[in-house]
Every structure is written in C-alpha cells, then in structure tokens.
Amino acid sequence: GDSVTQMEGPVTLSEEAFLTINCTYTATGYPSLFWYVQYPGEGLQLLLKATKADDKGSNKGFEATYRKETTSFHLEKGSVQVSDSAVYFCGMGRPQGAQKLVFGQGTRLTINP
C-alpha cells in the first residue's frame, strides 16, 4: 500500500547551514507530494507541494523536487534560520477516488544560533 518514509531525526544544525531532509514514497500511479511544518503546540501547515513528476515546490526558501525515477521528494534549504526549528512531515495524496493522505514519521529540526 501507499507509504512515506522520511529521514529520522532529530536533526540539529547551526544557523546558515544547508539543510536536507530525505523523503521517499511507495505508491502506484502519480500521487501528489507535499511537505508540512508543525511548530510547537500547533497543527500542521502546508510548506510546499508538487503534483507531477519534475515539479519543484518552493516556499520560504525551502525547495523540493518530485523525482519519479527515485520516488523521492527531498526537502532542502540553502541557509537555515533559528525560526525554522520545527517538525517537518513529508506526505502524499491522490486526487481521484477516496483520497487518503499519508504522512511520514516526521523529522524534528533544531537550529542553533
């Protein structure tokens, strides 16, 4: 069945470091892929998404490219800030039929000044 596997955390980086959080998926067909961010004590907010192969989603300096050949959607940011500290979830969903959104386990990111 559909599943998402993402890099286990926690991840700790210094401010201005380069960030990569790996995400791979297992699914038939062509799911949409997204990254959500969760700040402490809050719900999840959509960070970015991509709906077809080779699409690049981007927002707030974060980017992820939909790679069908490697079934991946890795999250990257060139220079992280302390305010980026949060839990990041990779997820996927389908636009047709009974839509079930599936998420990875989440990666806790801490950025030190």
Add this chain to the structure above:
Amino acid sequence: SQTIHQWPATLVQPVGSPLSLECTVEGTSNPNLYWYRQAAGRGLQLLFYSIGIDQISSEVPQNLSASRPQDRQFILSSKKLLLSDSGFYLCAWSTPMNTEAFFGQGTRLTVV
C-alpha cells in the same frame, strides 16, 4: 475563505471515561475529513477518514470511533479511554480533487 475549528485545545480525562472531540469546517462543501493522532515524539497516525456523511473508514483497530452527523462535522469518540489513548489529535479536511490538507490546531489529550 475556509476555516477549520477543533475543540477543546486540551483535555485531561481519567481512564475509563468517555471522549468526544469535535471538528467543524466552514466555507466549503463535501470535504474529505480526517482524524490523525500524534503520540509523543512520533509521527502522524491516520485514525479515520470520511468522504461523505456516514461514509467513514477506519485505518487502525482501536478503542476509538468516528461519526459524521453533518457534512462539515466530524466527531471522534470513545466509550472508555485507555492510558494509551493519550496524544495530540488533529482534524484535517481536503477537497476531493485537491490533495492538500488543512489542519486544525489540535487537541492535546492526557488520560490519567
């Protein structure tokens, strides 16, 4: 614009007591609705999803149940809470053709 309301924000309940968490969506019709649970330090576990009134799918056998009495209302219930039911519960909605989900602020449930 669409909004999602989830309440209460926090809840402390004794073992064996009942539970009712409510989620309502405004500004859209016929949304897909979801309940997720996030245990401490863990990821999101899909509990229930619904594509219409009285159409609810359960993902994980458990002590919980869900109901959708109205198009934009989704309720998570339990007759008798267990300690293992503690966690952060999140309601979400999406449109049938849009795979993006919108989340409520969550309910932190502590069973004591």
